[in-house]
Amino acid sequence: xxxxxxxxxQVWHVLPDGTFHGSYTVxxxxxxxxxxxGRYVDGAQDGVWTYWSRRGNVQRQVRYELDREVESRDAxxxxxxxxxxxxx
Numbered sequence: 001x002x003x004x005x006x007x008x009x010q011v012w013h014v015l016p017d018g019t020f021h022g023s024y025t026v027x028x029x030x031x032x033x034x035x036x037x038g039r040y041v042d043g044a045q046d047g048v049w050t051y052w053s054r055r056g057n058v059q060r061q062v063r064y065e066l067d068r069e070v071e072s073r074d075a076x077x078x079x080x081x082x083x084x085x086x087x088x
Contacts, residue, residue: 019043
């Protein structure tokens with residue numbers, strides 16, 4: 001799905017029952033710069049979620065295990081190399 005919500009563009013995938021599943025990306029209100037990106041597994045945040053500033057700099061990464069925050073980092077070294085996401 002691809003929708004605007006309170007000025008932010010959000011792109012996500014859902015299962016037939018409406019449960020979030022797959023990648024989830026939010027763009028800053030200008031629409032070209034990614035604000036946050038992560039992944040849902042059967043409705044739960046899972047894996048590394050990355051949060052960017054309006055200027056495109058990584059500000060934070062959080063590692064989730066099925067909706068439970070396990071660890072977060074506000075500076076390098078990051079858990080994973082932040083993904084490069086093109087605005088659709």
